[in-house]
Amino acid sequence: MTKEHANWSPYDNNGGSCVAIAGADYCVVAADTRMSTGYNVLTRDYSKICKLADKAVLASSGFQADIKALQKHLAARHLIYQHQHNKQMSCPAVAQLLSNTLYYKRFFPYYAFNVLSGLDSEGKGCVFTYDAVGSYERVGYSAQGSGSTLIMPFLDNQLKSPSPLLLPAQDAVTPLSESEAIDLVKTVFASATERDIYTGDRLEVVVLNADGIRREYMELRKD
Amino acid sequence: MFRNQYDTDVTTWSPAGRLFQVEYAMEAVKQGSAAIGLRSRSHVVLACVNKANNELSSHQKKIFKVDDHIGVAIAGLTADGRVLSRYMRSECINYSFTYEAPLPVGRLVVQLADKAQVCTQRSWKRPYGVGLLVAGLDESGAHLYYNCPSGNYFEYQAFAIGSRSQAAKTYLERKFETFVDSSRDDLVKHALIAIRETLQGETLKSSICTIAVVGVGEAFHILDQETVQQMINAFEIVAEDEPPAADPGTSAGEGGATAEGGAPAEEGAAPMEI
Numbered sequence: 001m002t003k004e005h006a007n008w009s010p011y012d013n014n015g016g017s018c019v020a021i022a023g024a025d026y027c028v029v030a031a032d033t034r035m036s037t038g039y040n041v042l043t044r045d046y047s048k049i050c051k052l053a054d055k056a057v058l059a060s061s062g063f064q065a066d067i068k069a070l071q072k073h074l075a076a077r078h079l080i081y082q083h084q085h086n087k088q089m090s091c092p093a094v095a096q097l098l099s100n101t102l103y104y105k106r107f108f109p110y111y112a113f114n115v116l117s118g119l120d121s122e123g124k125g126c127v128f129t130y131d132a133v134g135s136y137e138r139v140g141y142s143a144q145g146s147g148s149t150l151i152m153p154f155l156d157n158q159l160k161s162p163s164p165l166l167l168p169a170q171d172a173v174t175p176l177s178e179s180e181a182i183d184l185v186k187t188v189f190a191s192a193t194e195r196d197i198y199t200g201d202r203l204e205v206v207v208l209n210a211d212g213i214r215r216e217y218m219e220l221r222k223d
Numbered sequence: 224m225f226r227n228q229y230d231t232d233v234t235t236w237s238p239a240g241r242l243f244q245v246e247y248a249m250e251a252v253k254q255g256s257a258a259i260g261l262r263s264r265s266h267v268v269l270a271c272v273n274k275a276n277n278e279l280s281s282h283q284k285k286i287f288k289v290d291d292h293i294g295v296a297i298a299g300l301t302a303d304g305r306v307l308s309r310y311m312r313s314e315c316i317n318y319s320f321t322y323e324a325p326l327p328v329g330r331l332v333v334q335l336a337d338k339a340q341v342c343t344q345r346s347w348k349r350p351y352g353v354g355l356l357v358a359g360l361d362e363s364g365a366h367l368y369y370n371c372p373s374g375n376y377f378e379y380q381a382f383a384i385g386s387r388s389q390a391a392k393t394y395l396e397r398k399f400e401t402f403v404d405s406s407r408d409d410l411v412k413h414a415l416i417a418i419r420e421t422l423q424g425e426t427l428k429s430s431i432c433t434i435a436v437v438g439v440g441e442a443f444h445i446l447d448q449e450t451v452q453q454m455i456n457a458f459e460i461v462a463e464d465e466p467p468a469a470d471p472g473t474s475a476g477e478g479g480a481t482a483e484g485g486a487p488a489e490e491g492a493a494p495m496e497i
Binding site: 072073076079080083 | 288
């Protein structure tokens with residue numbers, strides 16, 4: 001009476017972690033650059049971060065083939081938007097588009113765990129966190145991917161003030177400065193690398209603020 | 224051109240072997256306001272006259288960006304032009320999605336021509352009433368094409384379409400041999416002078432014309448009004464006089480009948496035969 005199961009799966013998990021933190025006038029996105037399959041490393045140099053618009057950056061962990069297809073799809077939609085509206089999409093607009101795109105494949109999902117971040121129309125940092133089928137929420141910070149269970153509780157501890165037991169949860173746009181947020185992200189990844197075998201090699205940090213977009217790298221443990 | 228019994232249907236041939244509906248569509252292009260294109264080895268410039276119907280309304284958009292490396296200027300039924308631009312944009316996006324490379328201009332132009340041809344062979348359709356000057360850059364260099372409602376297309380060194388375009392064509396025929404090695408700014412200057420030729424005495428100012436440029440290292444974009452006005456002032460093109468002596472490479476030779484594909488139709492010959 002046991003059901004017959006497929007001997008082939010269309011999905012694979014390439015591992016890795018993504019984090020984003022929203023500030024008053026900046027946004028920090030970070031992801032490791034390790035791409036793996038099973039217990040093997042495919043490459044130590046793969047970026048999980050993709051700029052979709054001037055003020056919207058997508059970091060995705062999961063099945064990178066699906067993620068690549070998702071990024072190309074969103075880039076094409078953004079071109080159409082620019083032709084029609086003569087301007088770039090805002091981050092909240094990209095957020096809704098991403099949600100709709102993910103739900104469109106509700107019954108054969110993109111195996112992608114996304115964190116979209118950027119600056120909203122007022123210049124404040126914003127972070128949107130998603131599940132694989134498009135359910136999303138604007139938050140002050142988020143982590144996705146293989147190290148998310150290690151990272152998220154630590155971010156809650158550092159950023160969710162006053163007490164996480166109090167309701168309603170307060171707006172978590174962090175009072176941290178940009179450099180403090182970058183340091184926090186680097187610390188968080190150094191720790192996640194220690195215990196999550198799929199996270200490591202190198203950390204890519206992207207910072208969005210009024211001056212534009214900037215990128216930094218930091219070496220991580222390679223074991 | 225006079226009405227006759229063979230011009231009701233696009234699918235009816237005349238005894239002389241002409242499709243009058245298609246020719247009438249080309250007439251619509253001649254009625255539209257002027258659009259001009261010219262190219263060098265590395266750049267292509269599009270220019271057009273923007274005449275608003277009255278002072279209260281905005282002017283028609285006649286130049287469209289299709290992709291970073293392709294743009295188009297239209298003359299004729301601008302609504303048809305808008306629809307075709309949307310098609311061209313869609314084709315460029317789909318091609319670069321599949322091949323991660325920009326769509327070669329020659330390919331796009333053929334697809335556009337085939338689309339126009341379909342409308343000349345279906346009884347329930349009508350030809351597009353718009354002529355398109357397609358300017359683009361690809362691996363094989365800078366290109367300027369003219370797409371006709373008939374489904375024909377030609378590549379040009381320089382061309383002008385729309386009302387009073389003959390005046391611009393005459394100027395371009397005189398100067399086109401210098402275009403290949405012209406600098407980008409000289410190319411824009413020639414475009415402005417050609418536009419001025421179509422204005423027949425009216426003062427050239429940036430509010431009545433639009434200029435767009437695409438070139439090596441320069442994505443297709445429409446120049447803003449201030450830049451255009453500065454160039455008009457710098458080249459002192461306002462008056463109907465000859466261009467200033469600073470004009471480099473003024474060709475002593477006559478352009479004349481050697482203009483690529485610019486030969487006018489003889490009486491009675493169908494324009495599509497050119």
